[in-house]
Amino acid sequence: MKYIFIIVFVLTSIGDINKISQVNRLKKNAQNALEEKNFAEAISNYSLLLDSMQIQDDSIQLNLSNAYLLNQDTANAIASYQKIAGSHNDYIRSIANQQLGVVTAEQRKFDEALDYLKSSLKADPENTEARYDYEWVKNQKEQEEQQNQDQQDQEDKQDQNKDDQQQENQENKNEENENKDQEKQEEKEQEKQKEEEQNAENEEQQQEQNSEEEQSPEEQEKQAQQEELNEKLQEMNLTEEKAQMILEAMKNSEVQYLQQQKKKPKRAPNPNLPNW
Template sequence: MKYLLVLLLALNPINDLNKIAKVNKLKKQAQEAYLDGDYQKAIKHYSFLIDSLDVADDDVLLNLSNAYYKVADSANALNNYQKLTSSNNRQVKSIANQQLGIYANAKKQHKEALEYFKQSLKSDPTNEEARYNYELLKKLLKDQEQEDQNKDKQDQKDQDKQDQEKKDQQNKDQQEQNKDQEKEQDQKQQNQDQQQQDQQNKDGEKKEEEQQKDGEQKEQEEKQGKEEQQQQEESKEGEKKDELPKSISDKLEEMKISPDKAKMILEAMKNQEIQYLQQNKRKAKARPKSGKPDW
């Protein structure tokens, strides 16, 4: 039993030496593959070192991350770079932050990328690539911010211009509308005035016609009145001729002779008188006998 323990202790250093030799050999092979551009072979060697040989070396993990980066395996690359941001090796930590900044910038996550570059410089101020990326991105962000501000100002200016043009157009439309309304109102007033004037003319003509008709009617009535008066006067005159004097009428009444009968008597007397006159007239026209005067 004592000899067996001594044998095991004697074998451990040998095993360690063999492992170290194997690790170094794989590191060299992985590095050669990486430099030759055979990144898949490099990934295979570095993964075997970490997973199978339990190599806890930040340089190996960084090289594996870089190999994943080269073959565009962003998921594995980002996962391993993220692990290295807490590394005690300041240079490894700086490179890990730098690579994370590159990924963030590619995704247009510019502010996040700028923070990664900043952390990279804090870890290793001599990292010139991280400094270049930081300064360049900072300038780009500043220019972008200025451009955005200018764009915002221009957009605001354009918006103000559009608002002013819209306002001017509204004012113009309102003025046109007011003009149209005034024109319509004027036309309406003119129509009303014309209608009123036409109505007045019609009323005047109607009044004139009525006056003319009234004048004609009045003239007709006056004429008719005169004719009626004349007829009345003639009738009265005839009645006067036909009427007997009151005294005669009274006497006729006393004699119990009616006016009609009296008229008949008068007419007969007039006829006899006319006959008498006519006979005397004929006698006067006869020649007197010779030697005798005609008186």
């Protein structure tokens, strides 16, 4: 049993030495790949260390996360950083949360980014880059909120202007309809008035006609003479009033003449006769 134990111990030691050698080789290859910006090769080597060889090392996980990010594989980078966001190593925890804050800020997730950066500063208050990133993200958030508010105010103003315009258009339309209704009502009233006037005129004519039919021959003759006189007056461009004035004047002159003639004696008085 003593020999078997010695053999097993020796074989185990040799196996550990080979594993350490392989780990160191993969680490070196990964580091060289990063320096040469061969990010895919670096990812491959770090993945072998963590997955195939099951090395539990937060620093290797951090390097793999950085390699994913440099290779523009944001999804895998975030997943890899999150695995060490709660690392017992303050430095690694601070860097992981800082990187998560920067990545989420680029996605415009400012509240989430600020939470990550707060965790980064809590893990390492001396992380000046994380503090700068925090202030930058905070400023970006405030600018976006202001832009959103300005845009909302502009949209509200446009909506208000639209509502005001619609209200004005409706008021103009209502006023136009009222004017049309008023015009129609006035037209109806005018038509009604014309109809009433026409009916009154027709009725008057009918009454005159009936009156003429009821007149005696003397009255009809007198009326005919009057109508003939009116026609002559119209030919002479005289109104009935002017003609009446002329007739009155002639009548007055005739009366005055008769009075004067009445005062004059027809013959000279006989001086031989008595004056009675």
